[in-house]
Amino acid sequence: MIEVRDLKKGFGDVEVLKGLTTSFDKGKTNLIIGQSGSGKTVFIKSMLGLFRPDSGKILYDGICYSDLDFEEQRAIREKIGMVFQGSALFDSMTVEENIMFPLQMFTKMKKGEMRERANVVIDRVNLENANHKLPSEISGGMQKRVAIARAIVNNPKYLFCDEPNSGLDPHTATVIDNLIQEITEEFNITTIINTHDMNSVMEIGEKIVFLKEGRLAWEGDKTQIFRTDNEEVTNFVYSSNLFKMVRKAQNTQ
């Protein structure tokens, strides 16, 4: 479980996060949604320790991250898997080397054991015949699968995904969403997904945190979000024509 208490972060005179307090449950896919510029990426990067918060606390299973020294923070980071928006695969390494990378850095496994473990997760994310290819030689969807495989290879306790299905076609996006949800349940990890894709919300939104201009505007789950009276949420949810039509149909029924 990850708890966030009164988190504030700004850049110069611009205050991006204005005192966020929320929590993300273990074994659930937790979604952070909001419009572009609402502070989602800054929020997720602050939780990851890539940005130092101006104030507030981030607690990983009750342990305050900012109170820890480097080695203790590193111990927590070893338990974090991250899927970046652009996959962030190491482009000079093959798919297999990318996936084995966390094992090389943090375990004492022999090469054969690492390869075996990598192949287990490669099978899990349904990647075929890509082990010896470079990231530039595979499709965007496959790159996302490699990024997920790399994120889960070292059995993380926390999985962060920054817009994991951006740039993917709707079918592949759904496959990736479902894969993340299955992995979350299977390994009982705390998953936090940063997205503005309403299809993801409908598919896997077990807990949804809605940000508006750096503030927590609403939280709930995927069934509640379509029934809420919160105007800010409804404006966001029903901003696309598709969802406007869905709402119209619901109202007609």
Next chain:
Amino acid sequence: MTYLHDIGKYFLMIKETFVKPTKGKVLRVLIFKEIDDLIIGSLGIVAFISFFVGGVVAIQTALNLTNPIIPKELIAFASRQSVILEFAPTFLSIIMAGKVGSFITSSIGTMRVTEQIDALEVMGINSLNYLVFPKIVAMCFYPFVIAIAMFLGILGAYIAAVYGGFTTEDQFLTGLKDDFIPFHITYAFLKTFIFSFLLATIPSFHGFYMRGGALEVGKASTTSFVWTSVAIIVTNYFITQMLLS
């Protein structure tokens, strides 16, 4: 103020590079890869440039020796002094700032814009140690490149002078040994060693702290070349002042 801020940031980066080390086994592989990229990969261009510039120095000196009182041995003497004291250590380092420096800046810069550095940091890896330290170690072998450049520069001068008909072999070899001061070799390698550190760290700094996208990677490479060249020239002046004057 910006310059002062950047200088301070550069020294903090160097400090950070040497702490919280990456796993030795991984680091060893990275160092060998960097030696291959930065040192072995530069040998061809260094050999080519050194050989021909050595030849040109010899020809230029020979063509300017119009006074018959000046001995022909001066061709070899001038070529040796030019190559050992300045051409090989300093001017090749400036060329390397373009070749190796822009490679370092663009590779680290691309890792920055594609979030690969963020990926390292999320994993709890000291990205500066992982990326910059192997480059510093690899560049410790740079003086060997300069030794080859010195040899080939003088060989080029020998071939151009002797086979170009400007001097005899005996005159060239006599001139080559004339007034040879062994300390000049120490001086040349000492400054080469300092330049190797600058060549590894300044381009890394520009790549690591760049912001933006692909266009900014290109701009950072150019800026890194300019500042590495400036640093080499200024350092060269002070080292020469301290050691030779």
